Amino acid sequence: MKLKYKIFIIVFIGTIFTIFISSKTMDQKVTVVAIGDGLSLGMTSYDMVGVSYNDYLTDDLEKKDVLQNFNNEYSIEHQTIEELYMALDKNEKGHKTSVAIKQTLAKAEVITLGIGMDEFVDYSIKNKLNDEQIEKFLQYFNAVLKNIRSFYDKELIVISLYPIYGLDKNTIFSINQRILEITHQNKAKFLDITALSLNPEYYADGTSYYMNYKGHLAIYKQLIKLLPLNLI
Numbered sequence: 001m002k003l004k005y006k007i008f009i010i011v012f013i014g015t016i017f018t019i020f021i022s023s024k025t026m027d028q029k030v031t032v033v034a035i036g037d038g039l040s041l042g043m044t045s046y047d048m049v050g051v052s053y054n055d056y057l058t059d060d061l062e063k064k065d066v067l068q069n070f071n072n073e074y075s076i077e078h079q080t081i082e083e084l085y086m087a088l089d090k091n092e093k094g095h096k097t098s099v100a101i102k103q104t105l106a107k108a109e110v111i112t113l114g115i116g117m118d119e120f121v122d123y124s125i126k127n128k129l130n131d132e133q134i135e136k137f138l139q140y141f142n143a144v145l146k147n148i149r150s151f152y153d154k155e156l157i158v159i160s161l162y163p164i165y166g167l168d169k170n171t172i173f174s175i176n177q178r179i180l181e182i183t184h185q186n187k188a189k190f191l192d193i194t195a196l197s198l199n200p201e202y203y204a205d206g207t208s209y210y211m212n213y214k215g216h217l218a219i220y221k222q223l224i225k226l227l228p229l230n231l232i
Contacts, residue, residue, distance in 0.1 A: 030061055030068055030109045030110060030232075031068045031069040031070070031109055032058050032069075032109070032111075032112070033071045033072070033107075034070075034074070034112045035075060035084065035115070036074075036079070036113055036115040036159070037075070037076065037118040037119065038077040038078065039115070039118070039159065039211075040052060040072070040075035040112065041077055043210045044210055045207060045210055045212070050216075051213045052075075052216050053223055054072060056216060057220055060220075060224065066232070068109075069107075071096075071104055073097060074094065074101060074104070075114075077118065078122060080115075080118075081115055081119060081141050081144060082136075084144055085140045088102065088144060088147045106151055108154065109231060110231065111148070111156045113145075113156065113157070113158045113159065114158075114159035115141075116141075117161055119137065120137070120161065121209055124167060129166075129171060134175055137175075142182045145158075146186060149186050155227060156186075156187075157188065157191055157223065157226055158183045158191065159191050159193060160190065160191060160193050160194060161175055161176055162197030162198075163194065163197070165208075165209035169194075173194070176192065193218075196215070199215070199218070202215030202218065203215065
């Protein structure tokens with residue numbers, strides 16, 4: 001009886017230990033949610049979805065066996081900041097998972113937000129970019145971050161705008177400064193990609209403002225530095 005009892009205790013302890021280890025392993029897994037426009041999606045000059053900085057990030061996490069899930073269904077080409085705000089305000093369901101956006105975001109360890117390039121380029125093609133349009137964007141941008149922070153307190157990383165395709169350096173610098181302030185006010189992190197965006201090798205040709213895979217790889221290399229070591 002004593003031998004059977006000892007065997008039972010050993011098996012029981014082993015089972016509890018295995019469950020504990022499995023639980024810790026699951027806890028260490030990382031879910032990444034990417035929201036934004038064509039930049040976040042990885043659009044190319046050929047009007048096709050390519051490889052984005054989010055893809056490089058999640059590929060890296062997957063190779064390290066720490067990626068739980070990746071969701072980019074809220075990265076939509078030409079999505080405006082107002083449209084993203086409305087999706088959050090109405091808690092719309094994703095077109096792939098049919099899960100409400102807030103529920104998806106709440107499960108993430110990392111959220112990346114790259115939005116504004118499509119909107120400003122689209123506007124500047126038809127109109128001269130003015131203070132009213134900029135202020136409208138910034139107000140909605142602040143509202144988006146406040147909404148997210150009302151239910152989410154983990155890693156939130158904002159990707160900057162960059163000067164190209166009719167968006168002059170001074171204007172973009174000014175907008176980025178405001179984005180930086182709003183980002184910090186909402187306890188998020190800001191990744192300024194202005195400098196790297198000036199490299200001509202990061203564009204397939206001179207007809208598109210979308211970066212190629214080299215540009216997105218460069219963004220990823222800066223992005224990974226902003227994540228806590230326990231996540232990577």
